[in-house]
Amino acid sequence: MRRSFKNGRIRNSAILFLALLFTSCASTKNVPYFQDITSSEKSVLANTAVFTEPAIQPDDILSISIFTIDPATSMVVNQVGTQALSTIPGPAGGIVATPPASGFLVDKNGEIDLSIVGKVKIGGLTTFQARDLIKEKAAIVYKDPNVQVRYANFKVTVLGEVGRPASYVLPNERVSVLDALGLAGDLTIFGRRENVLLIRDNNGKKEFARLNLNSSELFNSPFYYLKQNDVIYVEPNKGKAASLNQARTQTYAIIGTALSVLIVLFSRL
Numbered sequence: 001m002r003r004s005f006k007n008g009r010i011r012n013s014a015i016l017f018l019a020l021l022f023t024s025c026a027s028t029k030n031v032p033y034f035q036d037i038t039s040s041e042k043s044v045l046a047n048t049a050v051f052t053e054p055a056i057q058p059d060d061i062l063s064i065s066i067f068t069i070d071p072a073t074s075m076v077v078n079q080v081g082t083q084a085l086s087t088i089p090g091p092a093g094g095i096v097a098t099p100p101a102s103g104f105l106v107d108k109n110g111e112i113d114l115s116i117v118g119k120v121k122i123g124g125l126t127t128f129q130a131r132d133l134i135k136e137k138a139a140i141v142y143k144d145p146n147v148q149v150r151y152a153n154f155k156v157t158v159l160g161e162v163g164r165p166a167s168y169v170l171p172n173e174r175v176s177v178l179d180a181l182g183l184a185g186d187l188t189i190f191g192r193r194e195n196v197l198l199i200r201d202n203n204g205k206k207e208f209a210r211l212n213l214n215s216s217e218l219f220n221s222p223f224y225y226l227k228q229n230d231v232i233y234v235e236p237n238k239g240k241a242a243s244l245n246q247a248r249t250q251t252y253a254i255i256g257t258a259l260s261v262l263i264v265l266f267s268r269l
Helices: 002-028 071-077 127-138 177-183 216-220 238-268
Strands: 061-067 082-084 087-089 095-097 101-105 111-114 118-121 146-151 154-160 166-170 196-202 205-211 231-234
Touching (some): 061 111, 061 127, 101 111, 111 127, 118 127, 154 177, 177 231
Antiparallel strands (some): 061 101, 061 146, 082 101, 087 095, 111 118, 154 166, 196 205, 196 231
16 A cells, blocks of 8 residues: 555656656747757848838827027927826836926827927828928028927837836837847746737727747848837746646645545554
């Protein structure tokens, strides 16, 4: 009886060990990025994704600066009344608020209202095109104005198995998937690199794309460059489920051992 009980415990322990071993191997074999690029040769991708500047939409907040010869005049022109709340990752992956980002709100008609210059319709334009248009309008009032236009609320969100999941407000609209993941502290060892989900809002409709970080084909994807309000979700792999269940497995093993001991004791009574 005792030998049978001991053999049963050994067999169960061996099965549990092998299961954890195979799970570990399955969860780490896909860790390296771009596995199809060899390390022994120089690789060049013939075709890569082309960055397309996003078009300005209603409710966008833009940072617009007009510089003139008179600094006092520039201060009046650049007065703003709209503020966008931005966030940064805090301790332990939490989110903390940063000072609000100031900018000009694009209204429902695609217009912004600049002091002295007046209303300018920039909806549907890129920031480069908007800069030229505002400069043209400002030149009517000021001599040789210099204009800068950039997004003040270009936000992307990274969730799931990353080091610092959060929403990130960026000063530059040329942002790739790798840039966003880098800001979020990269994927954890439990993140599924071959099946990263990207969610995009396209004219009120949700688009979904699956990205494989293990393949260099990522650089050819039309979703390689992010758009405003994109969401990246990194799914957990089987190793994460195994790690979460480890404590539960240990608890069950202790309970099973205790029950086996009780059965042995009662059988001897």
